[in-house]
Amino acid sequence: MMNCWNKGYRHVIFEGDNINVTKLANGETTNIDVTNWIRDIWRWATKFEEIKFCWTNRNSNLCADILAKQVIPSFSFFHYYSYVPEFIRDVKRLL
Numbered sequence: 001m002m003n004c005w006n007k008g009y010r011h012v013i014f015e016g017d018n019i020n021v022t023k024l025a026n027g028e029t030t031n032i033d034v035t036n037w038i039r040d041i042w043r044w045a046t047k048f049e050e051i052k053f054c055w056t057n058r059n060s061n062l063c064a065d066i067l068a069k070q071v072i073p074s075f076s077f078f079h080y081y082s083y084v085p086e087f088i089r090d091v092k093r094l095l
Contacts, residue, residue, distance in 0.1 A: 014052070019055045025038065
């Protein structure tokens with residue numbers, strides 16, 4: 001969310017294949033174990049003009065599934081791509 005906001009994106013849709021997380025982000029369910037994380041998400045969400053949290057089936061979200069399985073460098077908590085990585089571009093050719 002922070003990277004999207006920093007890049008100037010103000011109308012965003014976040015898709016994920018974990019329906020529980022989607023329901024938490026949309027305020028449809030609660031879980032005391034992740035309350036602080038959800039509050040951070042909601043706080044960041046107020047900065048956007050339009051924001052949606054949507055669930056998508058894992059089979060429909062092959063690129064995200066591949067990204068989620070990538071190894072994050074040990075010196076970082078996340079990895080940001082400012083371009084579509086080649087290993088993702090090749091996915092469409094495999095289908």
